[in-house]
Amino acid sequence: MGLRHTLDFLLYDWLRAGELTSRSRFADHSRETFDAVFDTCERIAREKYAPFNRTLDIEEPRFDGEKVILPKASKEAYDAFAASGMLSAAQDYEIGGMQLPYTVESAAHTFFAMASVSMGSGMLTVGNANLLMVHGTELQKSVFALNEFSGRWSGTMCLSEPQAGSSLSDIVTRAVPDGGDFASDPLGARYRLKGNKMWISAGEHDLTENIIHLVLAKIPGPDGKLIPGTRGISLFIVPKQLVDTRGQLTGVRNDVALAGLNHKLGWRGTTNTLLNFGEGKFPVQGQAGAIGYLVGRPHEGLSCMFHMMNEARIGVGMAATMLGMAGYHASLDYAKNRPQGRLVGPSGKDASQPQVRIIEHADIKRMLLAQKSYCEGALALELYCARLVDEQHTGEPGAANEARMLLEVLTPIAKSWPSEWCLEANSLAIQIHGGYGYTRDFPVEQYWRDQRLNMIHEGTHGIQAADLLGRKVVMAGGEGLRMLALRINGTIERAIQRPEFAEYANALGGALQQVGAATKAAWATGDAREALANAVPYMQAFGHMVIAWMWLDVALSIPAGAAQPPAHVGRLAATRFFYRYELPKIGAWLNVVSSRDATCADMPEEAF
Numbered sequence: 381m382g383l384r385h386t387l388d389f390l391l392y393d394w395l396r397a398g399e400l401t402s403r404s405r406f407a408d409h410s411r412e413t414f415d416a417v418f419d420t421c422e423r424i425a426r427e428k429y430a431p432f433n434r435t436l437d438i439e440e441p442r443f444d445g446e447k448v449i450l451p452k453a454s455k456e457a458y459d460a461f462a463a464s465g466m467l468s469a470a471q472d473y474e475i476g477g478m479q480l481p482y483t484v485e486s487a488a489h490t491f492f493a494m495a496s497v498s499m500g501s502g503m504l505t506v507g508n509a510n511l512l513m514v515h516g517t518e519l520q521k522s523v524f525a526l527n528e529f530s531g532r533w534s535g536t537m538c539l540s541e542p543q544a545g546s547s548l549s550d551i552v553t554r555a556v557p558d559g560g561d562f563a564s565d566p567l568g569a570r571y572r573l574k575g576n577k578m579w580i581s582a583g584e585h586d587l588t589e590n591i592i593h594l595v596l597a598k599i600p601g602p603d604g605k606l607i608p609g610t611r612g613i614s615l616f617i618v619p620k621q622l623v624d625t626r627g628q629l630t631g632v633r634n635d636v637a638l639a640g641l642n643h644k645l646g647w648r649g650t651t652n653t654l655l656n657f658g659e660g661k662f663p664v665q666g667q668a669g670a671i672g673y674l675v676g677r678p679h680e681g682l683s684c685m686f687h688m689m690n691e692a693r694i695g696v697g698m699a700a701t702m703l704g705m706a707g708y709h710a711s712l713d714y715a716k717n718r719p720q721g722r723l724v725g726p727s728g729k730d731a732s733q734p735q736v737r738i739i740e741h742a743d744i745k746r747m748l749l750a751q752k753s754y755c756e757g758a759l760a761l762e763l764y765c766a767r768l769v770d771e772q773h774t775g776e777p778g779a780a781n782e783a784r785m786l787l788e789v790l791t792p793i794a795k796s797w798p799s800e801w802c803l804e805a806n807s808l809a810i811q812i813h814g815g816y817g818y819t820r821d822f823p824v825e826q827y828w829r830d831q832r833l834n835m836i837h838e839g840t841h842g843i844q845a846a847d848l849l850g851r852k853v854v855m856a857g858g859e860g861l862r863m864l865a866l867r868i869n870g871t872i873e874r875a876i877q878r879p880e881f882a883e884y885a886n887a888l889g890g891a892l893q894q895v896g897a898a899t900k901a902a903w904a905t906g907d908a909r910e911a912l913a914n915a916v917p918y919m920q921a922f923g924h925m926v927i928a929w930m931w932l933d934v935a936l937s938i939p940a941g942a943a944q945p946p947a948h949v950g951r952l953a954a955t956r957f958f959y960r961y962e963l964p965k966i967g968a969w970l971n972v973v974s975s976r977d978a979t980c981a982d983m984p985e986e987a988f
């Protein structure tokens with residue numbers, strides 16, 4: 381099935397996205413307007429993204445010492461994307477938005493991610509501007525956020541430093557007040573920043589006339605020393621080109637300099653940069669120090685930034701899903717066309733017969749079904765989370781709160797599960813291609829390389845797992861986990877009404893019980909070191925339970941009946957595959973969690 385067909389089914393038949401139009405915020409919309417958005421995005425992705433995916437991989441961004449050079453296709457794709465209005469799709473009409481539900485916006489982004497993930501579809505820019513809409517002043521919104529939504533400027537998030545990635549409390553970028561009148565700058569309290577930011581995506585390019593960096597830095601305490609921990613961190617807007625209160629460029633370059641580009645395994649269409657802030661390459665009024673405007677209150681920068689990071693995590697999960705989907709579709713196509721070998725009959729193989737196409741081999745079908753169950757299961761989860769975001773924003777207070785709690789628990793899974801399992805899907809896509817898959821003549825090796833990033837950025841796999849087991853499932857006395865269990869039980873109750881799903885309902889009930897018991901056992905001694913030593917196996921089991929839940933819930937939206945169209949036969953087979961081949965794995969993962977197995981934690985360094 382093509383992506384559009386799968387999306388239509390998940391959105392309209394399963395999630396009932398059409399019902400969102402009964403909410404006042406979305407009242408002007410209808411299925412027709414949603415479909416028109418998908419038509420436009422599908423067309424731009426087909427014409428401006430897909431044909432250039434390999435070009436971006438081969439023609440990596442180059443820095444000539446003055447500027448960064450990207451392939452011509454990057455600018456054309458960016459302009460087409462910005463002109464489509466998708467950067468402000470979810471915003472209010474008054475500021476030029478379309479008031480689209482986030483569910484629809486997320487679904488629309490799938491076309492771009494599948495066609496060329498590193499070409500980008502404004503995830504950082506939109507996240508940056510959204511953050512300012514929540515935490516910025518009125519002027520910061522109109523000067524910075526609105527110019528990002530229009531596509532005139534782009535945005536970054538600058539958290540990581542060479543010595544501080546996972547541990548942001550150890551950043552050392554400093555921000556000091558800029559002059560006696562620093563507090564009265566209309567664009568926000570004005571500081572001078574000095575420090576280095578590593579790994580900054582889209583940190584330098586010429587796609588837009590300005591780049592708006594959102595930078596985490598520490599304001600020193602009264603003793604001039606940086607405050608230890610995350611408490612000391614504040615957030616600043618640092619434009620590459622300084623601007624006035626009407627959003628016009630002043631012609632003064634801010635003191636932000638590109639130190640160099642990182643040369644990546646994949647995802648090469650997006651520049652990745654080491655940026656030096658305030659080292660004096662572009663002095664402002666004769667002084668070194670990058671000008672930055674405070675966002676929100678001092679020392680509350682990380683919690684503001686989390687606003688952007690949560691959205692970014694669902695975005696990463698969706699990108700991972702679509703890279704997996706791209707590999708699935710490519711390998712499906714290959715398997716249907718590649719003749720190789722013969723089927724074994726009761727009396728062996730008959731070499732006088734023509735070869736079969738490899739899709740006829742059971743092992744190839746296994747690899748295709750694995751990919752289908754991972755990628756379409758992940759897509760269901762990402763759309764489900766997007767629907768929760770809409771509920772959080774437009775639902776009744778009780779429902780909005782429930783959605784918020786569920787999102788807390790599900791976000792680490794939405795980010796991490798596709799990052800791991802759609803990477804496995806990409807590996808299987810290579811396997812199906814045999815030797816050809818290992819060459820650059822076919823697209824699947826690039827999908828794998830592009831995908832490998834997702835377990836690293838936006839919180840590594842290990843950090844997400846610690847967040848899930850260390851914080852999310854125990855927060856508010858385990859309320860988020862309890863709400864999730866209620867929803868899963870709701871699906872199980874509906875499934876036991878249908879005999880063909882009874883096997884899955886029982887298995888899912890067992891998995892839920894196992895995860896609940898393992899959560900308690902992990903924390904039985906209250907010692908975080910013991911509990912978290914096996915956080916990743918816990919997250920793997922939790923994620924598999926969630927995806928099994930998604931598949932059963934999706935399957936329930938297929939009307940009962942013996943004769944099903946191929947699309948439904950495929951969904952039912954993917955559900956069966958996931959329950960028979962994947963869900964049983966959780967036992968092994970949870971064993972080490974429940975026993976607080978110390979094999980890894982106790983391994984002496986010198987014994988490696």
Ligand SMILES: Cc1cc2nc3c(=O)[nH]c(=O)nc-3n(C[C@H](O)[C@H](O)[C@H](O)COP(=O)(O)OP(=O)(O)OC[C@H]3O[C@@H](n4cnc5c(N)ncnc54)[C@H](O)[C@@H]3O)c2cc1C
Pocket residue numbers: 536537538539540542543544545546547578579580581582644647652833836837838839840841842843
């Ligand atoms: C292509 C790319 C794009 C990126 N884009 C951006 C961007 O736009 N903006 C930005 O700010 N950053 C960006 N990053 C940075 C990214 O978020 C970091 O690489 C990531 O947070 C990990 O930090 P690190 O590389 O310093 O690795 P480290 O933090 O040193 O981690 C190394 C390993 O140690 C593990 N580890 C670390 N601490 C712990 C712990 N406490 N417990 C258990 N295990 C631990 C990690 O899980 C990991 O496996 C990007 C990175 C890449 C590669």
